[in-house]
Every structure is written in C-alpha cells, then in structure tokens.
C-alpha cells in the first residue's frame with residue numbers, strides 16, 4: 352500500500368477548526384487506502400517561545416484528539432517526533448544540502464520571526480522546514496495531507512529529496528502534497544481573508560474544537576459577513592459567508608450548492624444559527640471522547656510506544672542508507 356504521513360504541532364490545548372477541516376479529517380479518511388503515519392512534531396513546537404511545563408500535556412492532548420476524531424491506533428502508526436532520533440540525525444544531513452538563500456525564502460519564517468523580531472528568533476525557527484523535510488523523507492512517503500500553508504514546505508521537501516538523489520544516488524522517495532482545495536484554507540471568522548490560526552492577534556475568529564460549544568456558537572453568530580443579504584458562495588466578494596458555508600458543508604456533509612438553495616430568501620442569521628448547531632453537534636461527543644482518553648494516560652503512552660517502535664524501524668533503515676551514501680564510516 353502507498354504511504355501517507357502528516358503531523359500537527361502541540362502548540363495549543365486544542366486543535367482548531369482549520370487544522371481539522373484542512374488536514375486531520377483527511378488523515379482519518381486516508382487510513383483505509385494508505386499505510387498511515389501520523390505524528391506530533393514536538394521538536395517543531397519548541398521553535399517559538401513556549402512553556403515547557405505544558406508541552407508534554409499538549410502532546411498527550413493532541414494524541415487524544417487524533418484518536419477521538421477517528422485516527423485508528425490499530426491501522427495507523429501514531430508517534431511523537433522526539434521519540435524518533437533518526438529524524439534529527441537526517442535533519443543534519445539535509446541541512447548541509449539546503450541553500451541559505453533557499454531557506455531564507457520560506458514565508459513562514461518571515462511571518463513568525465517578524466512577530467518576535469528577527470534577532471530574537473531562534474535558528475531552529477529558520478531550519479524548521481528542513482526538520483519537516485526529514486520528518487517526511489525518513490519514511491518513504493507517497494502523499495502528505497496538509498493545508499495550503501504547508502505547500503511551500505512540501506516544495507522544499509521535494510527539492511531536497513531530488514537534490515540528495517542526484518548528488519548521492521537514489522535513496523529518498525519524492526513525496527507529493529495532498530491538499531483538498533475546498534478545505535485547504537479555513538478563514539478567521541472575524542477576518543475572513545486571513546487563515547484561521549492560533550497565533551492570530553485575537554481569538555474571536557478562532558474555533559477550538561475543545562472549547563465550550565456555547566462559546567464557539569457565539570463566535571459563529573458574531574462572524575463577520577458583508578453588507579449584502581443574499582447567501583451565495585463567492586469567496587472573492589463574500590469571504591465571510593463563503594467560509595461559513597464551507598464549514599457547515601464540511602461538518603454536515605451537505606454540498607454547498609444544496610445549502611445555498613436552502614437559504615434562498617433567508618438571511619445570514621439562519622446561516623449562522625445552523626452552522627453553530629452543526630458545530631455543536633460535532634464537538635459535543637468529541638469533547639467527551641477526548642476527556643475519556645485523557646483519563647487513561649497509560650493507554651496513550653502505550654499507543655505512542657508502539658508507534659515509536661514501528662516508526663523507528665523505518666526511519667533507521669532510511670538513515671543507514673543516507674549515512675552510507677554520504678560517506679560516513681559504518682560503526683563496527
């Protein structure tokens with residue numbers, strides 16, 4: 352079976368709706384057709400200021416959320432990045448074939464370092480995309496399901512794989528980005544031309560899956576729309592309304608066109624109330640399942656131990672081939 356791999360950072364207590372609709376929902380669907388690897392990139396999470404005391408807890412919470420949305424620990428390999436030392440080892444080799452200028456062109460570094468001031472930003476934030484390339488290339492991956500904001504990192508990953516292969520010989524599989532256009536960018540409810548993000552200045556436009564449903568419903572009811580009154584799907588001129596339609600359609604399984612017909616002659620109020628209801632129905636049982644998993648940390652740790660074992664077996668094979676090609680002397 353072809354292989355799929357992706358990760359979600361443990362930088363918040365909860366996945367947000369963009370993470371879920373843009374990426375994690377696809378992960379669940381892809382488990383059937385693919386041999387799946389899903390992981391928590393805790394090493395990426397320390398590239399920005401953070402609280403060490405909460406990182407481990409958020410890592411467990413992330414695993415609990417993956418299981419709660421339907422990632423199946425029997426079929427998929429679930430692990431934590433820092434448990435696979437081969438990833439960091441491969442990162443070094445890849446960093447030696449990455450151009451400084453090439454790394455400097457990564458827009459995420461520009462955005463995130465601007466937030467802290469470039470001088471305050473760590474070098475780890477700069478080399479972040481190389482670590483991400485190693486995450487992927489260590490596992491001979493075919494498809495990487497991500498949102499639109501990761502596209503540039505995937506391009507770099509492909510470039511590095513091709514460069515390594517042409518310089519040292521064919522070892523690394525060149526992966527493809529798996530991006531579902533309709534859901535690749537879910538927008539901030541208050542600022543519907545910006546992507547929904549946990550690092551937005553205000554969290555009023557951010558839907559966290561684990562928040563009180565009432566709080567999220569309220570955020571949806573106060574979503575920014577436009578001065579028109581007709582419910583139509585047109586992301587260019589009606590970004591707020593189109594975003595709500597996308598969200599409701601994704602969570603209810605009703606095609607956008609069917610929703611648009613349903614709201615003919617009705618106003619934005621109905622669209623908002625229904626979208627809030629659909630979200631509430633989705634998150635209420637999800638929150639319960641996450642709470643149950645969190646009451647059983649031994650089980651979560653067992654899932655991760657199994658995952659690390661399977662993942663390391665693969666990553667160490669890739670690393671050995673890479674070390675051999677670059678001319679490192681084998682250990683006796």
Ligand code: TYM
Pocket residue numbers: 356357358359360361369370371372373374375392395482483486487495496497498499500501534535536537538546547548
């Ligand atoms: P992260 O943790 O920021 O986000 C996890 C996933 O959610 C997607 N996403 C969105 N999709 C649609 N609309 C949005 N508003 C939105 N916001 C976030 C992201 O595109 C991502 O797919 N660098 C990665 C984590 C990573 C990774 C990897 C991914 C590390 N190593 C290897 C794939 C393969 C990141 O920061 O995602």
